[in-house]
Amino acid sequence: MQAEHTAIDTAFIDLSDKRYLFTDQRGIDTLADSVGRVGLINPPILQMRQNGDYRVVSGFRRVSACIRLNFRQIPARTIGSEADFLYCIRIAVADNASARALSLAEQRRLVEKLYDLCGSKEAVSSALDQIGVFMPGELVEKFIRISTLPPAVQEGYAENYISLNTALAMESMSRASAEAVARLFEILRPTVNRQKEILGGLNDLAGRQGITIESVLRSREFADILEAMDIDRGRRMHLLRSEIYKRRYPALSSAEAEFFRHKNNLGLEEGMDLKPPQNFEDTTYTVILRFSSTRQLCCQAETLGRICRNPDLEVILKREIEDQQDLY
Amino acid sequence: MKISKIYIDASAEDDPLARQIPDRLGVPVDHIGDPAWLYKGVAKAPDPESAGKSVLLLTRNKGSFIRNCPGTSHYTCCGYRILHIGAYCSMDCAYCILQAYYHPPVLQFFTNQGQMYEELDGFFAEGHTGRIGTGEFTDSLIWERVFPIARYLVNYFSGQDTAILELKTKTAAVDSLPQTGHCKKTIMAWSLNTESVIREQERSTASLESRIAAAEKVQANGYPLAFHFDPMILYPGCHQDYAGVADRLFSRIDPSNIVWISLGSFRFMPELKEVAARRFPDSGIVYGEFIKALDGKMRYFKPLRIRLYRSLIERIREKAPGVLLYFCMEDQEVWEKALGYTPEAYGGLSRMLDMRAEKMCGLKRTGQ
Numbered sequence: 001m002q003a004e005h006t007a008i009d010t011a012f013i014d015l016s017d018k019r020y021l022f023t024d025q026r027g028i029d030t031l032a033d034s035v036g037r038v039g040l041i042n043p044p045i046l047q048m049r050q051n052g053d054y055r056v057v058s059g060f061r062r063v064s065a066c067i068r069l070n071f072r073q074i075p076a077r078t079i080g081s082e083a084d085f086l087y088c089i090r091i092a093v094a095d096n097a098s099a100r101a102l103s104l105a106e107q108r109r110l111v112e113k114l115y116d117l118c119g120s121k122e123a124v125s126s127a128l129d130q131i132g133v134f135m136p137g138e139l140v141e142k143f144i145r146i147s148t149l150p151p152a153v154q155e156g157y158a159e160n161y162i163s164l165n166t167a168l169a170m171e172s173m174s175r176a177s178a179e180a181v182a183r184l185f186e187i188l189r190p191t192v193n194r195q196k197e198i199l200g201g202l203n204d205l206a207g208r209q210g211i212t213i214e215s216v217l218r219s220r221e222f223a224d225i226l227e228a229m230d231i232d233r234g235r236r237m238h239l240l241r242s243e244i245y246k247r248r249y250p251a252l253s254s255a256e257a258e259f260f261r262h263k264n265n266l267g268l269e270e271g272m273d274l275k276p277p278q279n280f281e282d283t284t285y286t287v288i289l290r291f292s293s294t295r296q297l298c299c300q301a302e303t304l305g306r307i308c309r310n311p312d313l314e315v316i317l318k319r320e321i322e323d324q325q326d327l328y
Numbered sequence: 329m330k331i332s333k334i335y336i337d338a339s340a341e342d343d344p345l346a347r348q349i350p351d352r353l354g355v356p357v358d359h360i361g362d363p364a365w366l367y368k369g370v371a372k373a374p375d376p377e378s379a380g381k382s383v384l385l386l387t388r389n390k391g392s393f394i395r396n397c398p399g400t401s402h403y404t405c406c407g408y409r410i411l412h413i414g415a416y417c418s419m420d421c422a423y424c425i426l427q428a429y430y431h432p433p434v435l436q437f438f439t440n441q442g443q444m445y446e447e448l449d450g451f452f453a454e455g456h457t458g459r460i461g462t463g464e465f466t467d468s469l470i471w472e473r474v475f476p477i478a479r480y481l482v483n484y485f486s487g488q489d490t491a492i493l494e495l496k497t498k499t500a501a502v503d504s505l506p507q508t509g510h511c512k513k514t515i516m517a518w519s520l521n522t523e524s525v526i527r528e529q530e531r532s533t534a535s536l537e538s539r540i541a542a543a544e545k546v547q548a549n550g551y552p553l554a555f556h557f558d559p560m561i562l563y564p565g566c567h568q569d570y571a572g573v574a575d576r577l578f579s580r581i582d583p584s585n586i587v588w589i590s591l592g593s594f595r596f597m598p599e600l601k602e603v604a605a606r607r608f609p610d611s612g613i614v615y616g617e618f619i620k621a622l623d624g625k626m627r628y629f630k631p632l633r634i635r636l637y638r639s640l641i642e643r644i645r646e647k648a649p650g651v652l653l654y655f656c657m658e659d660q661e662v663w664e665k666a667l668g669y670t671p672e673a674y675g676g677l678s679r680m681l682d683m684r685a686e687k688m689c690g691l692k693r694t695g696q
Contacts, residue, residue, distance in 0.1 A: 205615075207605065208615035208616070255629075255631065279620065279630075280629070280630060280631075281621050281622055283661050
């Protein structure tokens with residue numbers, strides 16, 4: 001790198017020029033503490049612009065920390081304005097990667113920058129090779145796809161409340177639907193598995209009703225859940241999932257409710273349970289007995305005898321659900 | 329069938345059909361050493377399932393021509409046998425399982441038919457009552473322009489009396505079938521559905537009116553008939569619509585010519601969901617109230633299936649009390665609740681259907 005070591009007046013450094021910014025900008029306070037105690041060990045790299053002031057090539061956090069400490073001048077390495085984008089970004093990558101591994105978010109921003117410049121996945125991969133960053137082509141492609149998603153989804157991914165695969169699954173949605181889901185995830189912060197479940201459920205509901213996901217989420221029941229700020233997040237998540245399930249499987253959820261209603265009338269004792277077949281497809285029910293003494297088992301056996309004569313058990317085993325004509 | 333190119337697999341090059349079929353179709357031909365090359369090309373197309381309908385691979389059936397129907401565990405199978413003449417279909421139904429069954433699906437027609445007739449002779453010689461059909465991996469009547477295999481098979485089956493051939497179709501293409509001489513050893517069968525399902529889910533198939541008209545035509549020529557309400561699909565108003573189809577059917581078809589009517593609700597391998605949702609975004613068919621059934625396939629929640637069957641059965645029994653009804657892949661509870669009995673009471677479903685075929689098609693049992 002042809003760079004000149006010099007002291008630069010911080011007033012001439014334009015931090016709003018983010019041409020080469022791809023790194024995370026967290027922890028500036030901690031860095032400022034460190035710089036305050038031991039000084040700036042590794043000078044940032046700046047590029048002179050046509051108008052004579054400077055943009056940062058590498059060291060955004062370092063420059064920010066120095067400004068926060070009211071340094072009027074800082075030591076820096078400067079590159080001439082004639083240096084091209086690829087050369088500068090290469091310097092930035094090398095400077096950062098020499099200190100630590102680039103995070104996934106940084107890698108994504110780097111790909112976005114290169115994609116803006118190069119315009120194709122192949123060219124980005126080749127540029128990454130040139131600047132010494134190894135990244136599988138599949139990941140490059142995914143990062144490029146992320147960059148085409150609505151900003152709310154990109155932000156969710158950057159802020160880590162939308163997973164990479166969830167974000168990509170939102171590609172086929174309308175912009176409004178993707179934004180509505182991103183907002184939902186921002187509020188409820190579901191785990192990756194829950195994101196998949198919720199997205200799948202909403203997608204099915206929308207397909208079932210022939211409307212968009214945004215329209216599904218605009219319905220009163222969902223809106224009420226999302227806006228119920230007095231209810232904690234975990235409870236709202238439970239309510240949301242229940243609502244999706246009830247709407248997605250109206251007959252099944254009604255049969256489940258009916259089963260539990262009759263089961264409650266059976267008078268099962270502690271340690272006893274009755275399980276229906278999965279989705280009521282099979283006809284075999286399971287009784288579970290948990291006991292720790294012969295006395296307890298004898299009590300359960302007596303209860304079982306009573307249950308066998310209970311009309312609610314007959315209803316359960318008859319498996320006639322209420323007429324679902326209104327559904328179809 | 330709109331075929332833009334024929335590919336001939338090296339293994340099929342010497343078969344007479346590999347020469348006859350290109351002459352009949354008059355489309356460009358390419359000889360390929362390995363069909364994998366073709367599959368790869370089709371798989372790369374933006375819509376591989378459509379691309380596979382525009383090319384025809386002439387190849388040899390490297391396995392058996394006669395196969396057992398791949399019934400699944402827990403559900404009652406009818407013991408049907410498949411005559412594997414080719415694969416895939418020129419029509420385009422949203423629910424078609426072949427879209428997910430083959431990777432990717434490509435129209436294929438098997439050229440080593442000598443082996444097929446040998447296998448049939450062996451099967452006939454066993455003397456078991458047999459029900460064999462060509463409509464499992466393809467539609468039975470789409471191939472007649474490529475090669476009139478249905479006509480040949482009708483004639484072949486007419487020369488024996490131990491097995492019946494069932495030709496299942498969603499077309500009205502019955503003109504190539506022999507008008508006489510079938511000796512009732514071929515059952516002409518139509519898949520029936522409501523106007524709404526045909527319009528929205530069964531692209532490029534014949535209308536309900538055309539299917540019934542075609543059935544009427546072959547009825548006049550003495551063919552025994554069968555109908556399959558499969559896949560039945562739930563949607564608002566479906567119960568009335570299916571009953572309406574039964575009304576239309578029996579206003580034109582004499583129930584005494586019907587060997588059997590089967591009922592089956594839409595069921596699918598989970599892999600189909602993604603394909604159908606991608607190819608038919610307005611269909612909505614895969615978003616019904618499906619649960620994962622005991623065989624791993626997606627099925628409507630059972631009480632919904634039972635209710636759907638009951639309403640159609642009620643109407644069919646009203647119009648044609650003597651017609652044999654059966655379910656394709658349902659369990660005993662569904663049989664009991666929708667039909668009022670289970671096949672075991674009659675020696676099993678397979679036996680029930682065999683006996684019906686013996687009675688209506690004049691089959692004779694010579695084996696055990």
